[in-house]
Amino acid sequence: MALLFTNGNLFVKAWTPYEYRPATNSDLTNRIIIPIEIEGFPTSAFIDTASPYVVCSPEVAEVINIDPSTSIEQISYNIRGNRLRGGIHRLSITLLAQQGNPLSIESSVFVPYHIDKDVWDSYPTVLGLITFLELLRFAVDSFEEKFYFGLNTD
Amino acid sequence: MYEPNIFHKNHFTDQSQTLLNVCVESNSVSKDFSFTFVCSTSTPINSAIAELFSKQAIKNTFNKPNPILSLESLLKARKFELFFAELEKIDWTKHHPKVFIYFIRLALELEAIFLAQKLSSCGKKLYPENSELQKFAHILEKPTLTSKNRQSDIDLQANSRWIMENRQVYKGQWVALKDGSLLDTSKSLKTLASKFPQHNNIYFTKVY
Numbered sequence: 001m002a003l004l005f006t007n008g009n010l011f012v013k014a015w016t017p018y019e020y021r022p023a024t025n026s027d028l029t030n031r032i033i034i035p036i037e038i039e040g041f042p043t044s045a046f047i048d049t050a051s052p053y054v055v056c057s058p059e060v061a062e063v064i065n066i067d068p069s070t071s072i073e074q075i076s077y078n079i080r081g082n083r084l085r086g087g088i089h090r091l092s093i094t095l096l097a098q099q100g101n102p103l104s105i106e107s108s109v110f111v112p113y114h115i116d117k118d119v120w121d122s123y124p125t126v127l128g129l130i131t132f133l134e135l136l137r138f139a140v141d142s143f144e145e146k147f148y149f150g151l152n153t154d
Numbered sequence: 155m156y157e158p159n160i161f162h163k164n165h166f167t168d169q170s171q172t173l174l175n176v177c178v179e180s181n182s183v184s185k186d187f188s189f190t191f192v193c194s195t196s197t198p199i200n201s202a203i204a205e206l207f208s209k210q211a212i213k214n215t216f217n218k219p220n221p222i223l224s225l226e227s228l229l230k231a232r233k234f235e236l237f238f239a240e241l242e243k244i245d246w247t248k249h250h251p252k253v254f255i256y257f258i259r260l261a262l263e264l265e266a267i268f269l270a271q272k273l274s275s276c277g278k279k280l281y282p283e284n285s286e287l288q289k290f291a292h293i294l295e296k297p298t299l300t301s302k303n304r305q306s307d308i309d310l311q312a313n314s315r316w317i318m319e320n321r322q323v324y325k326g327q328w329v330a331l332k333d334g335s336l337l338d339t340s341k342s343l344k345t346l347a348s349k350f351p352q353h354n355n356i357y358f359t360k361v362y
Contacts, residue, residue, distance in 0.1 A: 016310055017310050017311050017314040018314075019314065019317060019318075021362060022362060023362070024362060025325075025326070025362060035308075035310055035313070035357055035359075040353065041347070041353055041358070042308075042353055042355075042356060042357050042358060043343075043357070043358045043359060044357075044359040044360075052265065052267040053267065059342075059343040059344070060343065062343075062344055063343060063344055063347045070289075070293075071293065072259075072262070072289075072290060072293050072294070075259070075262050075263070076263060077265065078265065088262070088293055088294070089293065090292060090293045090295075092300060094301075094304075096308060096310060097310075098309075098310045098311055101302055101303055101304065101305075102301075102302075102304050103299065103301070103302050104299070104300045104301035104302070104304065105297050105298065105299055105300065106295075106297065106298045106300050107297045108267075108293055108294055108295070108297075122360055124359075124360070130267045130268060130271075131267065131296075131297055132297050134296070134297065135296070135297040135298075135299065145314075151299065151302065
């Protein structure tokens, strides 16, 4: 089912189901968690409009073998009260779709270095606003737990 | 305002007069000065140098506002509009690209991402031959669409249903799912992913 403006023009038509739950055992709030691919690796991520960056989970970064030489290295970034050091990379993120077409977007992604597992606590990858979501139109249907997404050229 | 460093180069004493040559350096700018003054042979040269610092001529030369330091202060104070206004007044052909890279990094440390994006785009145009600035501009570019017509045949809803139904059993474990069927589990994503080198239509997630 596509979402339309009141004049009948298309808003967006692709959607994916999401999990609505805390990101980890110690997380205090529910998150919208959707399936994505990062550099072709299929995993989950949560939507965080308060985060400027996409932040790649260190566990996923380890699997996708990111090349540090292609990054802006030694940047620090405050994540959940912890000042973490890492690099900023240009990576491909794909929003997967149950209906409609997936979208692949190149984005600036912060990858934390050498992080203590207790500090990261297995949070999934974060999809932030300035380096990712700002390209999209998106909407949340909280009754059917669907995340709608698309471009303004759809 | 800042204190310049004064370096004694040499001095020549002739009867009651001393010619003192010094190099005054501040913020990578240096200038030589010569002073002649009357002093007794017992006057230590360091005292003479200290007295020199009070000389208005030296102060006037080095205490002009430094535009790069002013920019840095504006950025650290998060006065971004003023920062950009001052940035445009500077003749960047007289400055090394490293100065521009310093400001991009400072913007990133301040988490002013939009500013870092704008600066890197400016830097790319100002210094087209500088590979580091080209790299910064590429990495910090706004998000760009690379593909939108790829066909998808993954049953994401089936995976969601599986997670809801099996959450308590597999809590805290990484699972590999395909169209609502469990392929394998592990405490480590790296271990689990290594079992499936071809990730086609497989979904790796941690269950909570």
